[in-house]
Amino acid sequence: MVIHVCDEAKNLKQDFHCPRDLLVREMRYFAEYLSTDAQRWEEVDISVHCDVQIFDWLMKYVKRATHREGQGPPKLEASSVISILISSDFLKMDNLVEECIQFCHRNMSPIVATPCNMNCINDKLVSRISDLYNHNEADDVKDRKDKFKSKLFGKLLEKLFDPSIANSCSPESAASLFKCAVCKKVLNTNLAKRINCLPSRMIIDRCGQLAYSHTPDPSFDVGDYLIDLKGQLKTWRDVYWRIWGSINFLSCSRCSETFPCTELGQCKFHPDTPLFHGNSLSGKYPCCGLQILRFDPSQQNKGCKLRDHIVNLSESGMKEPIGSKEQNIKAKQRVYEDLLSHREAVCMPHQKVLTMTNE
Numbered sequence: 001m002v003i004h005v006c007d008e009a010k011n012l013k014q015d016f017h018c019p020r021d022l023l024v025r026e027m028r029y030f031a032e033y034l035s036t037d038a039q040r041w042e043e044v045d046i047s048v049h050c051d052v053q054i055f056d057w058l059m060k061y062v063k064r065a066t067h068r069e070g071q072g073p074p075k076l077e078a079s080s081v082i083s084i085l086i087s088s089d090f091l092k093m094d095n096l097v098e099e100c101i102q103f104c105h106r107n108m109s110p111i112v113a114t115p116c117n118m119n120c121i122n123d124k125l126v127s128r129i130s131d132l133y134n135h136n137e138a139d140d141v142k143d144r145k146d147k148f149k150s151k152l153f154g155k156l157l158e159k160l161f162d163p164s165i166a167n168s169c170s171p172e173s174a175a176s177l178f179k180c181a182v183c184k185k186v187l188n189t190n191l192a193k194r195i196n197c198l199p200s201r202m203i204i205d206r207c208g209q210l211a212y213s214h215t216p217d218p219s220f221d222v223g224d225y226l227i228d229l230k231g232q233l234k235t236w237r238d239v240y241w242r243i244w245g246s247i248n249f250l251s252c253s254r255c256s257e258t259f260p261c262t263e264l265g266q267c268k269f270h271p272d273t274p275l276f277h278g279n280s281l282s283g284k285y286p287c288c289g290l291q292i293l294r295f296d297p298s299q300q301n302k303g304c305k306l307r308d309h310i311v312n313l314s315e316s317g318m319k320e321p322i323g324s325k326e327q328n329i330k331a332k333q334r335v336y337e338d339l340l341s342h343r344e345a346v347c348m349p350h351q352k353v354l355t356m357t358n359e
């Protein structure tokens with residue numbers, strides 16, 4: 001069977017020959033167009049618009065089983081894999097598409113350094129490539145012109161919001177993300193159970209324990225929030241890490257609070273010890289002048305200065321553990337490691353810390 005290839009960009013035409021059984025089996029696109037009626041096949045004239053070199057590569061791939069010795073199947077290269085991926089997807093060469101996707105995962109940095117056009121890759125293929133990445137691998141991609149990294153983090157961000165996906169990069173899901181109308185924090189429902197709202201929201205629960213309940217702001221729109229963050233942080237990579245850090249949490253063995261990863265540097269402390277006059281019930285911190293009682297039931301005035309929390313990875317640092325003990329500790333360890341290696345993107349800048357008041 002003859003395939004006429006027309007390369008408009010290079011203004012070239014070339015004919016390729018291929019047995020029709022092989023062609024139909026390897027390039028399933030043709031199977032749909034070529035009638036099963038063998039007699040009519042002779043009359044069919046196939047014409048393809050494609051880069052001649054790419055089609056030549058594809059033909060060598062199709063005929064890989066019949067190659068003479070010493071002439072193995074053609075190899076994928078960073079400079080041509082994107083064209084081959086797009087053509088093989090169009091021609092329905094499923095095995096080759098899979099090979100290209102795997103190759104992209106292993107070689108993204110050299111691929112985006114070539115003059116290829118990554119915008120030609122359709123969304124389905126972008127998803128399939130992105131599915132192979134964990135967030136650390138995605139962050140390691142060197143992509144100076146941002147040809148693919150933002151697409152990659154866009155997909156990882158989508159996954160954070162998909163409650164149906166068990167995400168090994170993020171024990172917590174952003175599906176329940178909301179903004180508290182009172183303390184203005186953006187958190188998910190799991191984290192909301194573990195961190196305090198403002199003292200004015202303090203309630204005493206049925207067991208006589210002090211508890212804090214956050215109040216979802218009904219006007220909060222996740223889409224708008226993400227767009228705002230993108231404007232502020234500039235890249236989808238940074239938006240991803242900020243959201244990841246807002247929903248995943250650890251606990252501190254010093255202040256014994258649970259905190260979102262974005263607040264790693266916000267363990268509150270007073271550099272000075274409080275001074276009490278005689279038997280007086282109230283005293284003062286010399287560092288900030290904060291008046292305190294010997295016994296502070298609200299436990300809110302933990303300090304006027306900030307330092308890093310001391311992360312507690314033992315099970316005692318986890319309220320309501322889900323899954324096995326080892327699994328929980330491993331998941332927390334991973335969150336902590338990821339936090340440390342991406343701290344500059346995850347953590348809130350310090351000037352945004354709420355100033356302490358003498359309430």
Ligand SMILES: [Zn+2]
Pocket residue numbers: 180181182183184185196197198213214215
């Ligand atoms: Zn709140």
Ligand SMILES: [Zn+2]
Pocket residue numbers: 269270271272285286287288289290303304305
């Ligand atoms: Zn102080």
Ligand SMILES: [Zn+2]
Pocket residue numbers: 252253254255256257266267268308309310
């Ligand atoms: Zn702490």
